[in-house]
Amino acid sequence: MPLDNPTRHALPLNALRAFEASARLGGFARAAHELKLTPGAIAALVKTLERQYGAALFERHAKGVRLTPLGESIKGQFTEAFDAVEDAARTLRRLAAPQRVHIVTSPALAHLWVGPRLPQLTEMLAPIEISVTAVDEVPNLKRSPFDLCLFYTDRLERGQRALASEEVLPVCVPALAAGIRSVDDLAQVRCIAEVDWNDWEVWAREVMGAPFVARGPGFSLYASAVQQALLGAGVLIGRRSLVQRYLDSGELVAPIARAVPLGLHIAAWALPAAKGNRSVAAVEEGLAQLAKC
Structure with missing residues (x-):
């Protein structure tokens, strides 16, 4: 009699991601901000996960939430797992579109520094495609779909390149x-x-x-x-x-x-997964040249 191959249990990935972000960031509100959801949606996803597995992962209090011993014990595993998934997704994006570079920067630099230079930069580096996203804070480097950071910094760190003081x-x-x-x-x-x-x-x-x-x-x-x-x-x-x-x-x-x-520099630096990428290096070098103009 033929036997069916065993299949993996269907994972509630959205709920697991909501738990991981809440555990890593210390609350539902911060997780909601990162995942672009509402705190109520995060709370509902976590509650669904707790019902499915039959155990509490957070203790609810008037001032917020706190991980239970069970939640604390598994937090690290899920963070490592989602970091690995994000890394694999970045690798897929890089291999699928090797000449596409995504810059992440602040709103002020996006509008007033990168934006005016973008047409010339695009012309210089064709056929490299360049896109720009503006965010208020430097993103989590392990969870970012970006290639090149461009932000103000008061202290240059290893790997950062000053474009202007x-x-x-x-x-x-x-x-x-x-x-x-x-x-x-x-x-x-x-x-x-x-x-x-x-x-x-x-x-x-x-x-x-x-x-x-x-x-x-x-x-x-x-x-x-x-x-x-x-x-x-x-x-x-x-x-x-x-x-x-x-x-x-x-x-x-x-x-x-x-x-x-x-006391601030406009600095550029490649995200870890983008280091060694020739297209990213070309965009960084192009920005450095245009910064002198």
Whole structure:
């Protein structure tokens, strides 16, 4: 009598991924952010997993969740397993599309640094295809579908390549600059800032020798702050690497020509799985060449 070959038990992969992310990151909310789901969806997936296996993996509390001893004991195995799956997926992507390079960077650098250089970079490196994704934070290097990182850093680490050293200075449209003759005049105008950066503070400490509070609108997207400056809405504390093309064109000017080093570098580095990839290396080298222009 012929016997059927045994088949693997169907794994609840979505639920297992929800458990692994929650265990690794320390909660359902953080796992939801990483997996692009809601905390409620993560909680439901984990609950489904617990019902299927008949054991609790998390203890629920008013302030969050905590792994049970069982959950703690298996957390590492699932993290290693999903890391291996991600690594295999990256290998598949690289072999399937060897001339496609995916850059991950911050929103500000994507809009104001990479974006303006992308047409020339694409022309230089054809037929390499280049795509760009903007994220708020440097991604988990073991879980990223990207090839090349491009972010600000205050300290260069092994494998990172500095493309530019950043400095800040006030910039505005020429009409507004006509009324600014000294640093004291800044107290009388609207001063635009990126709300998560302390660039005005760094510049004022060096140039004015005293604290300075920007009296004007703040923006969470630096590209929006630049756009407001271009519309004449106020004086922006500009990162030179991000506003230089507007200074070159004359759309913006520096009413007080005093730039202050910010202590940050724009750095590029290949993700571990992309090291040794000629296309990725070519894109990094191309960005370094265009950074000098």
